[in-house]
Amino acid sequence: MIEDCFILTKDDRKRIRRNFAEALIAKMEGEASSLKCLPSFLPRPSGTECGDYLALDFGGSNVRAMTVRLANGQADILRMKKMSLRRVGSLDYTSGDVEAKDLFGIIADLILAVVPDQKTVALGHTFSFPAEQLSVGEARLIKWTKEFAVKGVVGEKVNRLLAEAFARRGTDSVRPVAIINDTVGTLLASAYRAPDTTIGSICGTGHNTAAVLPDGMIYNLESGNFDGLPVTEYDLALDQMSLAPNEQRLEKMSAGHYLGKIVTLAAADKLDCLRAGAELTGEDLGLILNDGGQSLRTADLIERRTGTRISQSDCAFLRRLTRAVVARSAQMVACTYLGILDVIDPSHTEHHTIAVDGSLFGKMPMYAKEVERVLAEGLADVEATADLVWAGDGSGIGGAVAAALAETHRGERREYRTFAESMVALYGSKGEA
Ligand code: GLC
Numbered sequence: 001m002i003e004d005c006f007i008l009t010k011d012d013r014k015r016i017r018r019n020f021a022e023a024l025i026a027k028m029e030g031e032a033s034s035l036k037c038l039p040s041f042l043p044r045p046s047g048t049e050c051g052d053y054l055a056l057d058f059g060g061s062n063v064r065a066m067t068v069r070l071a072n073g074q075a076d077i078l079r080m081k082k083m084s085l086r087r088v089g090s091l092d093y094t095s096g097d098v099e100a101k102d103l104f105g106i107i108a109d110l111i112l113a114v115v116p117d118q119k120t121v122a123l124g125h126t127f128s129f130p131a132e133q134l135s136v137g138e139a140r141l142i143k144w145t146k147e148f149a150v151k152g153v154v155g156e157k158v159n160r161l162l163a164e165a166f167a168r169r170g171t172d173s174v175r176p177v178a179i180i181n182d183t184v185g186t187l188l189a190s191a192y193r194a195p196d197t198t199i200g201s202i203c204g205t206g207h208n209t210a211a212v213l214p215d216g217m218i219y220n221l222e223s224g225n226f227d228g229l230p231v232t233e234y235d236l237a238l239d240q241m242s243l244a245p246n247e248q249r250l251e252k253m254s255a256g257h258y259l260g261k262i263v264t265l266a267a268a269d270k271l272d273c274l275r276a277g278a279e280l281t282g283e284d285l286g287l288i289l290n291d292g293g294q295s296l297r298t299a300d301l302i303e304r305r306t307g308t309r310i311s312q313s314d315c316a317f318l319r320r321l322t323r324a325v326v327a328r329s330a331q332m333v334a335c336t337y338l339g340i341l342d343v344i345d346p347s348h349t350e351h352h353t354i355a356v357d358g359s360l361f362g363k364m365p366m367y368a369k370e371v372e373r374v375l376a377e378g379l380a381d382v383e384a385t386a387d388l389v390w391a392g393d394g395s396g397i398g399g400a401v402a403a404a405l406a407e408t409h410r411g412e413r414r415e416y417r418t419f420a421e422s423m424v425a426l427y428g429s430k431g432e433a
Helices: 002-006 010-028 100-112 158-168 182-193 233-241 249-254 256-267 272-276 282-290 296-306 312-344 359-363 367-379 394-408 419-427
Strands: 051-058 062-071 074-084 121-127 131-135 138-141 174-180 197-203 207-212 218-220 351-357 385-390
Touching: 002 256, 002 312, 010 312, 010 367, 051 100, 051 394, 062 100, 062 394, 074 100, 074 182, 074 394, 100 158, 100 174, 121 158, 121 182, 121 394, 138 158, 158 174, 174 182, 174 394, 182 197, 182 207, 182 218, 182 351, 182 394, 197 312, 197 394, 207 249, 207 312, 233 249, 233 256, 249 256, 249 312, 256 282, 256 312, 256 359, 272 296, 282 296, 282 312, 282 359, 296 312, 312 367, 351 359, 351 367, 351 394, 359 367, 367 385
Parallel strands: 051 121, 121 174, 197 351, 351 385
Antiparallel strands: 051 062, 062 074, 131 138, 197 207, 207 218
16 A cells, blocks of 8 residues: 555664664764754853843744843743745745845844834844854855755855845844754753753754754754655655755655655555646645544545545545655654764763754644654663653744853853764763764
C-alpha cells in the first residue's frame, strides 16, 4: 500500500538519531556535514534582562513586528502588527522579481507602526533563513529557503538592508542591535524563563533546530538541510520540483510548506483527480486528520480542489496516507532532538527543556504528541529526561531577549571555548569517545 512507504521502523528511528549525532560531531570536528552549526555569538540569558525592546519576526508565511516588555523571566508583548508575506499586493516574494529595497521597505513600515512615540528603541531581528553571523548585530544571508527568492539579499548584510530602509524613511528611532535565527529565538525565549532549555526548534512552514553546544554558545544547526534519512520516490520527486533540488532534505520531508505536496504526490498514484495539478496544503491535512467517521469534509475538500467527489474508501486512504506522512515528520524531528542530546549530554544524566514554536507543532493534530512519544521512547533507558514545551511566539520574543543581551553585553568580548576544547571536555582526548 502506498502509505506504507512512509512508515519508519524502530530501527529506522535509531539510525536517524545516530546519523544526526554523527553529522553534528562531524561538523564540530570541522569535517564535511549536512549541518551548518552557525554560531549566534549569544549565550543563554540569565533571566534578569529587563526593559522594552522591539522584535521583528521575519521568515515564515507572516512577518510580525512587536514591542516586548522583559521583566525577570516574564515576557509580555505590548504591541504587535503582522502581515502575510507570501504575496503583498502585486509583490510575489517567490517570483524572483521583487527587489531587496521593496521587501525591507515594507518591513520597516510595519516596525514603525509599533514603535512607541518619541522613543529610540533597540530591535532584535529574528531572520529565519540560513545566515552567516558576523557579530551579534549583523549577519549575511547564505541562501534563501522556503521558496523565497527576493533579489539583492543573498550575500548581503541583512540588518544593514533594514537600517537603510529606515534611513530612506528619514527616521533613527529604531536601532537594529541583534539578528538571530528563529530557532535561536525560540531557545532564548524559553531559556529566559526555563534556564535548562538546551534545544529550540521550529516546526512550521520550515523546519530547523538550534542547540546550546558544549562551548556554551547557541548555534543554529540549519538541520533542515540534514540528509541522513530514508527517502521515498515521492520525496525525490518533490525535491526535483523544488526551487533548490538536493538541498534541505529533512525540511522537505518534515515542514508544513511541503507535507501537503508530499501527500498530493503520493495520493495521485491512486486518485486520478489529484494528478491534474491541484495541491493539498498543510491546513488541508489538518482537516483530513480531524474529519469524522464518514469523511464528508474530506470528500467536500477534494471536490472543491478538483471538481471530483471521491468515495468514502478513498477518503479513508487519504486519511491513512496523511497520518503516515505527518507521523513520519514528527518522528524524524524527534530523532534529531535525541541525536542532539546524545552529543551535548553523552552520559544522559541531565534534565533538558526542548522548546518548539511553529504552526505544525502548534496546530497539526497528533503532531506534538508524536514528537513526545518518540522522545520518550528514545530516553526510556537513561536517566536524562526532557520536557517538550510549546514556545508560542518564541521566535519573536527571542528577538527581544537577543536585543536585551546585545545591549547588556555591548562592547564585551565573550570568550567561548573552541569546539576542539569542548570535545575534549566532553569525551576526553580525541579517539576516546
Ligand atoms: C528554514 C530556514 C531556517 C529557519 C527554518 C524555520 O529551514 O533555512 O533558517 O530556521 O526555515 O523557519
